Amino acid sequence: MFSFCRLFTILLVAFRYRLDELVLSSIRHPWASRLLRLVRLGRAPTLPRGVRLRLALESLGPIFVKFGQVLSTRRDLIPLDIAEQLALLQDRVPPFPSEVAAATIEKALGAPPQQLFKQFDMQPIASASIAQVHFAQLHDGREVAVKVLRPGMHEVIFKDLRLMRAIAGLVERLGADGRRLKPREVVAEFDKYLNDELDLIREASNCSQLRRNFSMEKERAELLIVPEVIWEYCASSVFTMERMKGIPVNQIDRLRAANVDMKDLARKGVEIFFTQVFTDGFFHADMHPGNIYVSDAPETLGRYIALDFGIVGSLSEFDKNYLAQNFLAFFRRDYRRVAQLHIESGWVPPQTREEELEGAVRAVCEPYFDRPLSEISLGQVLLRLFQTSRRFNVEIQPQLVLLQKTLLNVEGMGRDLDPELDLWDTAKPYLEKWMYQRIGPSGLYQRLRQEAGQWAQILPQLPRLVHANLDRPDTRQALNQEIKLLRQSQQQTNKLLTVLCAVLAVALGVAIWALVGR
Structure with a gap:
């Protein structure tokens, strides 16, 4: 059974921020309307509903803050005004005692930090809901950052998740609107994210993979810097990486003072995103300004620096092909092709009428093309498409929702750096080149190279296999x-x-x- 004391605390916070009014106003039922009029007597809310929900989650602690952050990515399920407020949630969490961090390191790595490191700063440099970070120096002189898991997180998360599941089940039983929001699915998705973030070995492996992806070619290495993982000092509760120095991407004045080319920086951000998505199928899915820095060192000036790899997204070859063709169809205003792609992918029922889906897609996209390029938001177009797709019973894929959330982050970050950034114009040549490489001669050559190893093993065996089969x-x-x-x-x-x-x-x-x- 979950803690009734915790439930009572949640109810008090909900009452304080008038979440009862928010829930009742979302239910389309006569009795809900009558009850809403009753609870509003003399207590009309003064703050917008999204602001009230954000403040309530901040009051309930780090787990609920993290839940709000995850919920903000499900813009296909929740109203836009609430999603935008939840996206403002920050991990403003007081650090836990440094002695506890040192004890966690000793338990995980077998020795106290004073012995493991030449120097270890007991004062944390950053603190979030899941972990906090300390700077240190290895005995060989390398500077590192040591991420330490907040103690007792598994127990706290287990209790709060159990309570969230109970509340989600209650919301689902309220009616069709409750079921449409898929609360239990959202809680399950949150559970997955949290468990991924609680395993710092998984985060270290994500970091290592991203670093490898951007180290294979010189051209890509000049776009993004990813810290090196110090595997000897990593465990499920401790993650040690190369220390990164730079300027947070949202500190525009400091970037200009460092002589960083802002237009080039904005363009490179878009290129990094599309490279991760379409070339690698593996992308950093938490690209808010706190996790993205820009190098101000003379030898790497203007390169992006990625941090915090707890949430990453991955795409299959099918997903990549589907997305690339959809983007290109958007750029060419080929709405019939967009409709065909949705039907061919199986994400809409096979009996869906192609011309009806084409008309709905046109109604979403066409108004954007009549605006100035600087006002067009590709992320908002995708958001509108997700919302429109409900009437066609489109199954929204979790990996695409994560992608859409990341695209909104990238687009917002790019527009802050360069208000005239044209994401469409920047992305289109890249996607056309990518599609040519996939279906052109070079794509055929690459696939032949990939399969050559298998053929080298199979071809010598063919005579024997044929004879054995015939015999x-x-x-x-x-x-x-x-x-x-x-x-x-x-x-x-x-x-x-x-x-x-x-x-x-x-x-x-x-x-x-x-x-x-x-």
């Missing part, structure tokens, strides 16, 4: 039957040819006799 009793029996049928067919054909030859001979003889007789 099987059932195969021999089938071949004998086929040979028997072929012989019968040949005999019939020979008879037919004999008759035809006789007929032709007779006809030829008659023709010659007729000619001679004349």
Whole structure:
């Protein structure tokens, strides 16, 4: 059973911020309307509903703050005004005692930090709902950042998640509107995110993968810097990485003072995003300004620096092809193709009428093309498409929702750096080049190279496999039957040819006799 004291605290906070009014106003039912009028007597809310929900979650603590952050990504399920307020939630959490952090490090790595490191700053540099970060120096002189999991998180999360599941089940039973919001699905998604973030080894592996992706080619290495993972000092509760120095991407004045080219920086941000999504199928999915820095060192000036790898997204080859073709169809205003892609993907029922879906997509996209390019938001177009797709029973894929949330972050960040950024114009050449590489000669060559290893193993075995297959009793029996049928067919054909030859001979003889007789 969940804690009734915790439930009572939640009810008090809900009453304080008038969340009862928010819930009742969202239910379309006569009794809900009458009850709403009753609870509003003398207590009309003074703050917008999104602001009240954000303040309530901040009051309830770090787990509910994290839940609000995850909920803000589900803009296909919740109203836009609430989603925008929840996106403002920040992990403003007091640090836990440094002695506790040191004890966690000692338990995880087998020695106290004073022994493991040449120098360890007991004062944390940053503190969030899940972990806090300390700077340190290795014995070989390298500067590192040590991320330490907040103690007792598993127990706290287990209790709060149990309570959230109970509340989600209650909301679902309220009616069709409650079921449409899919509260239990949202809580399950939150559970997955939290469990991923609570395992710092998983975050370290995400960091290592992203670093490898952007280190393979010089051109890509000049776009993004990812810290090196110090695996000897990593555990499920401790993550040690190379220390990164730079300027937070939202500190525009400092970036200009460092002579960073803002337009180029905005363009590179878009290129990094599309490279992660379409080339790698693996992308940093928490790209808010607190996690993205810009290098101000002379040798790497203007390069992005990625931090915090707890939430990443991944896409299959099918997802990548589907998304790329959709984006290109948008750019070309080919709304029929967009509708066809939705139907071909199986994300809408097969009986969906193509022309109806095309009309709905046109109604979403066409108004944006008539605006100045600086006012067009690709993220908002996708959001409107998600909302429109409800009437066609489109199944929104979780990985695409995460992608849409990240795209909104990237677009907002890019517009802050360069208000004239044209995301459409920046992305279109990249996507066209990517599609050509996928379906053109170079794409065929790359796929042949990928399969060459398998072919090298299979080709030498083909004669033996063919012989073994032909030598099987059932195969021999089938071949004998086929040979028997072929012989019968040949005999019939020979008879037919004999008759035809006789007929032709007779006809030829008659023709010659007729000619001679004349």
